[in-house]
Amino acid sequence: MVNKHGYAMMEDIERFTGLRLGPGTLYGAITRLEERGWIKPVKVEDRRRPYTLTAAGREYLKTQLGVLERVLKTAGRRLKHA
Amino acid sequence: MKLLIRFAAKLYPRSWSERYGAEFDALLDDIGANPRIALNVLTEAIDMQVQRSKTIGSAGLIGAAALCLTSWWVGQRPYITPGTRLVFHQDSNLGAMVGFLVFLVTIVGGLVSSILRQDGRIRAAKRARWASAGTVIVYLAAVLLVSLLTPRTIVSIGDSYCYDTWCIGVQSVTAAPQGQNVLYTARVRIFSDANRVSASRAKDFLYARDDQGRRFLLIQDSSVIPADVTINPNESVETSLMFLVPANGRKLYLTGDYPVMPWVPLYFGSDTSPFHRRTLLRLH
Numbered sequence: 001m002v003n004k005h006g007y008a009m010m011e012d013i014e015r016f017t018g019l020r021l022g023p024g025t026l027y028g029a030i031t032r033l034e035e036r037g038w039i040k041p042v043k044v045e046d047r048r049r050p051y052t053l054t055a056a057g058r059e060y061l062k063t064q065l066g067v068l069e070r071v072l073k074t075a076g077r078r079l080k081h082a
Numbered sequence: 083m084k085l086l087i088r089f090a091a092k093l094y095p096r097s098w099s100e101r102y103g104a105e106f107d108a109l110l111d112d113i114g115a116n117p118r119i120a121l122n123v124l125t126e127a128i129d130m131q132v133q134r135s136k137t138i139g140s141a142g143l144i145g146a147a148a149l150c151l152t153s154w155w156v157g158q159r160p161y162i163t164p165g166t167r168l169v170f171h172q173d174s175n176l177g178a179m180v181g182f183l184v185f186l187v188t189i190v191g192g193l194v195s196s197i198l199r200q201d202g203r204i205r206a207a208k209r210a211r212w213a214s215a216g217t218v219i220v221y222l223a224a225v226l227l228v229s230l231l232t233p234r235t236i237v238s239i240g241d242s243y244c245y246d247t248w249c250i251g252v253q254s255v256t257a258a259p260q261g262q263n264v265l266y267t268a269r270v271r272i273f274s275d276a277n278r279v280s281a282s283r284a285k286d287f288l289y290a291r292d293d294q295g296r297r298f299l300l301i302q303d304s305s306v307i308p309a310d311v312t313i314n315p316n317e318s319v320e321t322s323l324m325f326l327v328p329a330n331g332r333k334l335y336l337t338g339d340y341p342v343m344p345w346v347p348l349y350f351g352s353d354t355s356p357f358h359r360r361t362l363l364r365l366h
Binding site: 022025031049 | 119124
C-alpha cells in the first residue's frame with residue numbers, strides 16, 4: 001500500500017467514491033484515525049506528511065471489510081428475492 | 083477567500099495546530115480556495131473546539147457554579163455603605179452579569195449549531211444545541227433552587243432597601259390608637275442610588291402588610307412630601323407614610339409592588355425571583 005499525504009488522499013477518495021472531501025473533514029478523520037492508533041505519520045522533510053496504516057489499523061480494517069462483505073452478500077441475496 | 087480560510091484554520095485548538103498545522107496549511111495551499119472550503123474548515127474547527135473542550139467545559143461549569151453561588155451570596159447580603167446604615171438591594175450586579183453571560187452562551191450555542199447543521203454535521207450540531215439548552219436549564223434550575231432556599235430578609239428600622247435605584251429607609255415609627263384601629267406613622271428617608279438619572283415610583287406603589295398577609299394602603303396626606311416624589315442622583319428626601327391598621331394587626335411591614343423587567347426575576351440574588359420570599363421593611 002502506498003503512503004499518501006492529505007492532498008493525495010483527497011484525490012484518491014474522489015477517484016474511487018466520486019466524493020470530494022473538504023480539507024477540514026479529511027483532517028478531522030486523520031486526527032481520529034491517528035488518535036486510535038490506526039494510522040501513523042511517515043517521517044519526511046516536506047510539509048506534506050504522508051500517513052501509513054499501522055498493524056492495528058490493518059487488523060481493524062480487515063475486520064470491518066469482513067463485516068461489510070457479509071452485509072453486501074446478504075443485501076445482494078435479499079435484493080434478488082425482493 | 084484565502085484570508086478567510088486562513089482565519090478559520092487559526093480557530094483550531096492550539097494543540098491540534100501544533101501537531102497538524104503545517105501539513106494542513108500545505109493541503110490548503112494545494113487545493114486552492116472557495117466558499118465551500120472556507121465553510122468546511124470553519125465548521126471542523128468549531129467541531130474540534132467543542133470536542134476538545136470537555137475538560138475546559140467541566141472546569142467552566144464548576145467555575146460558573148462558584149460564580150453563581152458567589153453572586154447569590156453577594157446579592158442576598160447587605161451592602162454596607164461606609165459611615166451609614168445597611169442598604170439592601172432588590173437585585174445584584176454580579177447576578178445580572180451571570181445572567182447576561184448565560185444569555186450570550188445560549189446565543190453563541192444556537193449560532194454554532196446552525197453553522198454545523200448547514201455543513202451537514204448533524205451530530206455536532208445536536209451536541210452544540212444540547213450544550214446551550216443544558217446551560218439554560220441548569221441555570222434556571224439553580225436560580226429557582228437558590229430562591230427557594232434563601233430566607234426572607236427583614237430590613238430593620240434605620241436600614242434601607244433599594245428597588246433598582248430608588249431606595250427607602252424607615253427611620254422611626256409611631257403608633258397612635260384611633261378607636262378600633264391604630265394609626266402608624268413611619269418617618270422615612272427616600273433617596274437615589276443612581277449616579278446620573280433621577281428616580282421615582284408610583285404613588286400607590288408602597289403599602290403595609292401584617293404577618294397575616296393583610297394589605298393596608300397608604301393614607302394620602304397632602305401636608306407631607308408625597309411618596310412619588312422624583313429623587314435626583316445623590317439626593318435624599320425625608321417624609322412620612324401613614325397606615326391605618328386594625329388593633330389586632332401585629333408585626334407590620336412596609337413593602338411595595340414594583341414592576342420589574344421580565345428578565346430581572348431570572349437573576350441570582352434577585353428579590354423578585356419566583357418562589358423567593360420578598361424583602362420586608364420592619365414597621366414595628
